[in-house]
Amino acid sequence: GENVEQHPSxxxxxxxxxxxxxxxxxxxxxxxxxxxxQELGKGPQLIIDIRSNVGxxxxxxIAVTLNKTAKHFSLHITETQPEDSAVYFCAANKVDDMRxxxxxxxxxxx
Amino acid sequence: xxxxxxxxxHQVTQMGQxxxxxxxxxxxxxxxxxxxxxxxxxxxxxxxFYNNEISEKSEIFDDQFSVERPDGSNFTLKIRSTKLExxxxxxxxxxxxxxxxGYTxxxxxxxxxx
Numbered sequence: 521g522e523n524v525e526q527h528p529s530x531x532x533x534x535x536x537x538x539x540x541x542x543x544x545x546x547x548x549x550x551x552x553x554x555x556x557x558q559e560l561g562k563g564p565q566l567i568i569d570i571r572s573n574v575g576x577x578x579x580x581x582i583a584v585t586l587n588k589t590a591k592h593f594s595l596h597i598t599e600t601q602p603e604d605s606a607v608y609f610c611a612a613n614k615v616d617d618m619r620x621x622x623x624x625x626x627x628x629x630x
Numbered sequence: 631x632x633x634x635x636x637x638x639x640h641q642v643t644q645m646g647q648x649x650x651x652x653x654x655x656x657x658x659x660x661x662x663x664x665x666x667x668x669x670x671x672x673x674x675x676x677x678x679f680y681n682n683e684i685s686e687k688s689e690i691f692d693d694q695f696s697v698e699r700p701d702g703s704n705f706t707l708k709i710r711s712t713k714l715e716x717x718x719x720x721x722x723x724x725x726x727x728x729x730x731x732g733y734t735x736x737x738x739x740x741x742x743x744x
Contacts, residue, residue, distance in 0.1 A: 521688075554732040556673075563634075563721050564673060566732030609673060617686040618663075618733065620673040 522547040524612050526621025533600050534629050541624045543610035544592040550612040553586060553593050558607045558623070567608075568595070600628045632656040636722050636736035643712055643743055651707040651739045653722030662705045663723040663733060664697065666690070673721065679705065712743045 523546040533539050545553075551572040556564035570577045570584045570593065577584050581600075586593040597604055605628045610621040635654040643649050655662050664676040677687040679697055694716075696708045705724075709716055719740050723733035 556732070556735075558673075561737075563723075563735030563737050565735070569732050615686070617675060617678065617688075619675055620665075622672040 522550055522612055522614065522617065522619040524610060524619050524621040526610050526624060528624060529622065530625045530627070532627045532629065535600060535602060537600055539597045539600050539604070539626055539628075541595045541608055541610065541626070542592060543594070543612075543621050544590075545612040545619075546591065547612070547614060548588075548591065550614040552613040552618075553584070554611050554613065554618075555582075555584060555595050556609045556611065556620075558609060564609055564620075597626075600626075602628050602630050604628050632734070634722055634724055634734050634736035636720075636739050638739060639737065640740045641742070643741070645714060645743055646711055648708065648710050649712060649741060651709075651720050651722075651741070653705045653707070653736055654703050655705055655722065655724030656726075656734055657703070659724035659726050659734070661685075661725045661727075662697075662699070663725075664707045665721045665723065665735075666718040667721065667738075668718045676707070709741075712741075714743050717741055717743045 526543045554569035557567045558564045570586050581598050583596045607623045607625050609623045637652045662679040667673045675688045677691045678685045698706050719738040721738045722736045725733045
């Protein structure tokens, strides 16, 4: 089955700096890669996604890149704000089976 | 914004008892999922459900677990003979199209087995 690895497990940045979270996946059949933000006591919320026919996607301060050949994808958050502090999960999806990375706890210090 | 609703938010049960976790997916969604998250750990896939049958399930989803869509709105996860290690947050999710867009997750049910 699909195995998704995510790094780092924790990340602390100063407000205004950029944050980068990286994931790799194992199954070349995976074709959809969402990123979720989970705040304390809540379910994961989709923040951005990318399909396997696209290399990069941007939405305001967040961007995602995908390298299909290397089977890795990354989340980039620029101009971080304290409200960006949360746990971020990457995921890889094929057909009807989505697997998550282990999560990255991002802390943005004011 | 449409929501996925889960009840109860917290369930405490005795080891060996059966529990039913309930979910109301978004009304026009056709694909339904259960995930669990043991405290501080990753979100783990349990099962996906479409057209009144299981379409995928993980190695975690053994005979102890079952899912059902008893009517047009509810989607339930039944855990028989609960064990201490079943204690976790259980998240329901739904999606409109298969793999076409991220899932919408509910806020979860915290299951505590004592």
